[in-house]
Amino acid sequence: MKIKALVISSTLxxxxxxxxxxxxxxxxxxxxxxxxxxxxxxxxxYFKFASMKNPYNCEQSDLIALKKSNKVFSELYSLILAAFATDQKVNYYVNGCDQHGYPELIHANVSM
Structure with a gap:
């Protein structure tokens, strides 16, 4: 029983x-x-932010990708464009690398 618990905890x-x-x-x-x-x-x-995140160590780390295939592409793009135009800060979330090796943006928010 102890061996089974050790194997399970080691695997986890x-x-x-x-x-x-x-x-x-x-x-x-x-x-x-x-x-x-x-x-x-x-x-x-592609976006370049003052603070770049690359938690997946993607090959390309100088830009963050927002794919047109994202279901909320228009909303994310509009939100980030508005922040850019009004010099507001953005909080963005990356999850994985796209097919070209860039971190992929999937969420973002702007707050005052």
Missing amino acids: AICSFVTHAGSWSGTTYVKEIYAHSTNNVDGTI
Whole structure:
């Protein structure tokens, strides 16, 4: 019984090291916005923030990707554009890397 408990606890400990979780940036300013499309097929908006997060150690860490395929793409893009235009800080959340190796933005918020 002790061996079984040891095996289970060891497995859980090892698995916790390989599990990744997304990460919030903390409030930061938008510094640059870059729109990109490959052969007019897929679309991505790239952002450069004053504070960049790359919790997944993606190959590219100089920009954060907002994929057009995100269900709330328009809302996220509008929110970040408004923050950029009014010099407000954004708190963004990245989860994983996109196919080009950039951290992928999936949530964002702006507060006064």
